[in-house]
Amino acid sequence: MPSAHRFVNDLTTPALLLDVDAFQHNLSVMATRLPGRQLRPHVKAHKTTALAQEQTKHGHDTFTCATIREIEGMAAAGLGLDLLLANEVVDARRLGAVVAAGIGRVTLAIDSDETLDAAVAGGVREVVIDVNIGLPRCGCDPADAGRLADRARKAGLSVRGVMGYEGHLMMVVDPTEQREKVEASMALLLRAHNDVGGELVSAGGTGTHIVNTWATEIQAGSYALMDTQYAEHNEFAFRQALSILGSVISVSRDTGSKGWAVADVGLKAQGMDHGLPTIADASVWFCSDEHVTFAPAEPVHFGDRVRVVPAHCDPTVAYHDRMWLVQGDEVVDSWPVDLKGW
Amino acid sequence: MPSAHRFVNDLTTPALLLDVDAFQHNLSVMATRLPGRQLRPHVKAHKTTALAQEQTKHGHDTFTCATIREIEGMAAAGLGLDLLLANEVVDARRLGAVVAAGIGRVTLAIDSDETLDAAVAGGVREVVIDVNIGLPRCGCDPADAGRLADRARKAGLSVRGVMGYEGHLMMVVDPTEQREKVEASMALLLRAHNDVGGELVSAGGTGTHIVNTWATEIQAGSYALMDTQYAEHNEFAFRQALSILGSVISVSRDTGSKGWAVADVGLKAQGMDHGLPTIADASVWFCSDEHVTFAPAEPVHFGDRVRVVPAHCDPTVAYHDRMWLVQGDEVVDSWPVDLKGW
Numbered sequence: 001m002p003s004a005h006r007f008v009n010d011l012t013t014p015a016l017l018l019d020v021d022a023f024q025h026n027l028s029v030m031a032t033r034l035p036g037r038q039l040r041p042h043v044k045a046h047k048t049t050a051l052a053q054e055q056t057k058h059g060h061d062t063f064t065c066a067t068i069r070e071i072e073g074m075a076a077a078g079l080g081l082d083l084l085l086a087n088e089v090v091d092a093r094r095l096g097a098v099v100a101a102g103i104g105r106v107t108l109a110i111d112s113d114e115t116l117d118a119a120v121a122g123g124v125r126e127v128v129i130d131v132n133i134g135l136p137r138c139g140c141d142p143a144d145a146g147r148l149a150d151r152a153r154k155a156g157l158s159v160r161g162v163m164g165y166e167g168h169l170m171m172v173v174d175p176t177e178q179r180e181k182v183e184a185s186m187a188l189l190l191r192a193h194n195d196v197g198g199e200l201v202s203a204g205g206t207g208t209h210i211v212n213t214w215a216t217e218i219q220a221g222s223y224a225l226m227d228t229q230y231a232e233h234n235e236f237a238f239r240q241a242l243s244i245l246g247s248v249i250s251v252s253r254d255t256g257s258k259g260w261a262v263a264d265v266g267l268k269a270q271g272m273d274h275g276l277p278t279i280a281d282a283s284v285w286f287c288s289d290e291h292v293t294f295a296p297a298e299p300v301h302f303g304d305r306v307r308v309v310p311a312h313c314d315p316t317v318a319y320h321d322r323m324w325l326v327q328g329d330e331v332v333d334s335w336p337v338d339l340k341g342w
Numbered sequence: 343m344p345s346a347h348r349f350v351n352d353l354t355t356p357a358l359l360l361d362v363d364a365f366q367h368n369l370s371v372m373a374t375r376l377p378g379r380q381l382r383p384h385v386k387a388h389k390t391t392a393l394a395q396e397q398t399k400h401g402h403d404t405f406t407c408a409t410i411r412e413i414e415g416m417a418a419a420g421l422g423l424d425l426l427l428a429n430e431v432v433d434a435r436r437l438g439a440v441v442a443a444g445i446g447r448v449t450l451a452i453d454s455d456e457t458l459d460a461a462v463a464g465g466v467r468e469v470v471i472d473v474n475i476g477l478p479r480c481g482c483d484p485a486d487a488g489r490l491a492d493r494a495r496k497a498g499l500s501v502r503g504v505m506g507y508e509g510h511l512m513m514v515v516d517p518t519e520q521r522e523k524v525e526a527s528m529a530l531l532l533r534a535h536n537d538v539g540g541e542l543v544s545a546g547g548t549g550t551h552i553v554n555t556w557a558t559e560i561q562a563g564s565y566a567l568m569d570t571q572y573a574e575h576n577e578f579a580f581r582q583a584l585s586i587l588g589s590v591i592s593v594s595r596d597t598g599s600k601g602w603a604v605a606d607v608g609l610k611a612q613g614m615d616h617g618l619p620t621i622a623d624a625s626v627w628f629c630s631d632e633h634v635t636f637a638p639a640e641p642v643h644f645g646d647r648v649r650v651v652p653a654h655c656d657p658t659v660a661y662h663d664r665m666w667l668v669q670g671d672e673v674v675d676s677w678p679v680d681l682k683g684w
Contacts (some may be wrong), residue, residue, distance in 0.1 A: 013684070033553050035469060044631055090590075114643075114645065115592075132594075137633055150681050247432040249429070249481070250454065267656065267657040288509065289386055289656050290409060293478055302432070313607075318610040319661065323594070
């Protein structure tokens, strides 16, 4: 019961926290930088329709999704004005059902004859051609994009444009080097767009949202929450809004330079693909299923609360059923993480 | 609806699969090696009461848990005969409620005066003294165990013995080296047990279940499912029972030595703390939120199903709501993963 909690320290741990001030700061910064439909926020980062609703208040009413479940949930929540599934699917019937129900406009990425056929068979009416621009993942060869678009139109589909994802360039920290590499990737996408047509050149992410000036819309998601990896990009001016509240459950006898403490934030409360989380004024040693062992700079005590900042927000959020909105030590609201699963 | 699925290829992907033959093999091998109460299966590995029910059929009726939620769920499922929470907690009231309701016997690990006080305040009646035997995590100094036990008994608690976890030795592959190191760790636990008394010397895990001949019971969990990391221990003779079914959604033009394919099994379908998953006859390149990119030895095609074996089963299971029991290509049953959360 959200209303039963007034203070952070009353929460059962581990608990996913959203720092409201940092979150609103991030949304404001992004809405100034990429207003309106220059940003198509990616919901995979937060999987939370209430959070997407906040993004609409900042002027973004089109969204990017990674799973069919995210499309269904966004449409059911009344956020289906213009949803892009930026991913390929084998069976598009659940997407066709969203369109047929009149609750969402769904545009599906296709990168092959088979995905084109799946779109038609599933009752999807609008597509973008997904083009490989350097990341070895989905996307057709740029030279094949025009042919696919022609075939899609002949099959009765509306082709809204192209998309690509320069995911291999998100973590290039030097802005000049990153801009050059993004420009080369986007040249491939623009060449494909020349063959395909349509109003959309959809690309990018939080890591390239400033340097990618060629896309008509940026698919950034992490900017709303931020994680420790993107924090290296100081020029973004985003703040860490996401953390996991834990309780200290054990303290070794000497919590100075030779000792450690343990909190109840383990592998099942956070994604680990980008490495260890961080804790302010502490060195994190390792995580176990339900523990994080860390060396605090100053002694901590049994029952103390700690905020653990995950290295990667997306797979962290996907472990939790609810996020708690906090201002300082006060819990002001909570949102269900309602777009989980597939 | 489980009954609607007859074949693996009918499942929506990604889907968590339990190979019934491999699973039953693993349970039989373990029940022969550590019959009855020589094993206290750890439910954190599978978080599934239906799976624990199968473990009782193999003669194990005592269980180890890592979270309060696991204790509550096991008790509610009628599996509360003898539950050990092998972890420290700040607030033990929900455990006391299980005891008061008469649905479960709960024994709680304590490693400090504060955890002792929490046990008493929460209405827990039975404890074990958790002793640090080398892993920098929870557990008191071995020399402090007797004092804690005395204080616990004076506070009205029943002290059932000691526990320790030689987690730092699970991955020592050489049996001789592992045995020597486990013996040294267990010497610390036996010394503490000498001071504490009680019938339980609870320790170990799948990685040390053969060499640890000093514990009265072993807290192994992974043996039922297995993951790629423990598979290095050939002498265990366990089989990989857990995998994640995916669908091939994209194939690069050349799927030979220069090409790749993509399946829909990403970071939100598996724990990544132990590294990349494996796919038979393929080289796994990397995982994204909803993708695994891999180079197959033989060409694969759009829509093909692949089985992805996670490097670490525990945090993988925690991402899924249901596991599907399969024999070959047939789905024979499904179980809810009903012990998730905290």
